[in-house]
Amino acid sequence: MKIANENNSQEEYKAFLKNIREERDDTSNFAKLLFTIVFAVLCAVIVCVTIIENNFFLNSINPEQADDAGGFFKFSRKQRKNFEAPFSPKRQNILLLGVDSNGDGANIWEGTRSDTIIVVNIDPKTHSVNAISIPRDSKVYLPDNKGIQKINSAHALGGINLVKKTLKETFGIKIDKYIIVHDEAVEKIVDALGGIPIYVEKPMRYHDYAGKLHIDLPKGHTVLNGKQAVGYLRYRKDGLGDIGRTQRQQWFMRSLFEKLHSPQTITKIPEVLNVCNTYIKTDMSFYELSQYAAFARSVDENKIEIATLPGAPNQRGYISYWILDPQKTQDVINRMIYRDKPVLDGTKFKAGIMYSPLKEEEAQAMKEKLNELGFEVNMLKITHLSHTRFVANKSAVTVDFLNWLQKKMPELNNMQFVYDPTETFSVGSDFTLVLAEG
Secondary structure (H helix, E strand, O other): OHHHHHHHHHHHHHHHHHHHHHHHHHHHHOOOOOOOOOOOHHHHHHHHHHHHHHHHHHHHOHHHOOOOOOOOOOOHHHHOOOOOOOOOOOOOOEEEEEEOOOOOOOOOOOOOOOOEEEEEEEEHHHOOOEEOOOOOOOEEEEEOOOOOHHHHHHHHHHHHHHHHHHHHHHHOOOOOOOEEEHHHHHHHHHHHHOOOEEEEEEOOOEEEEEOOEEEEEEOOEEOOOOHHHHHHHHOOOOOOOOHHHHHHHHHHHHHHHHHHOOOHHHHHEEEEEHHHHHHHOHHHHHHHHHHHHHHHOOOOHHHHHEEEEEEEEEEEOOOOEEEEOHHHHHHHHHHHOOOOOOOOOOOEEEEEEEEHHHHHHHHHHHHHHHHHHHOEEEEEOOHHHHHOOEEOOOOOOHHHHHHHHHHHOOOHHEEEEOOOOOOOOOOOOOOOEEEOOO
């Protein structure tokens, strides 16, 4: 009986592979987009586009509120009538920047560095989203004779145009639209929403009196208020530096996405919209944002892929850089932006399982189930990593594969999909299941 079950699983897996190949052939002539690079508190952006989608609220907005400088409320009465116009069918790259403070009384958009950089690639055809986080310390050459700098300096030295130009000339990425979120927006939006539930993976304590940053968070499940959320997102003293911080931004984004689907959010719209009007800058009209809002609400959380540009830290005197790995960076770009699909040869993937001490029984059960499905589990070990996730170490392991696997193993549902070609979590495994407390 066991052999028969294994044969059935293998036949189903072969059928899955055939399906993926056919899908790849159907989409191979779909024009590849040039793309650009950037995330910036995607949390705040999702808030904005989500609340805009609520039609009842559009009727209460006075067109006289239009802000010609920022463009956030820039829309016409005709556009309001065509609110349900179809979303553009082509893939698009949205640049999202999170910029820091430039001191009391200063222009919040000038001379500010981009502490958070993410490129979001959306595909209306498949209702899927890919997001690439770019470490702010990435060492790059800035155009217009600005020289070798950290990529987060681009906005301070030349504004949004220099950021877009840097991304295009360095990575070949063309930005379709951008949204810039100021540091203070996160604190105010989180407070307006009544806090964001999060799992704090370790005690976080740090005090910077000059920078007015005070972090004191105990380990465990909690609801972060505005100030705590800012501390959680900016914390870097965990041995992982900017990479640990980038991962926390991704976890926070997912928690916020879930919060936005709660009915209570609707009552917070006026206060949140006020914050957005002051602390968010974009080249999109109100009408365009409404289209992105409708799209965001239709996205399946199981079709969201995230990745961080791979590299390694390097110290030059007093300056620390993130040195990008050229080959692996191109691999991530091809996967996440160009949506390249690998040619699958039918080889079974090797799986790794990493688990916290409290998850040992669950890990053993998953190992047995993967073995029944015909997968080799070449690693099973205890870890102190936080946050449960599914990590793809090879480009052939796609979100389509995870969705197929979830049908066989429902316990994998709602796992965050992370693409990491550096094999940080397990060497020799094609994919890794991380079973953590959070």
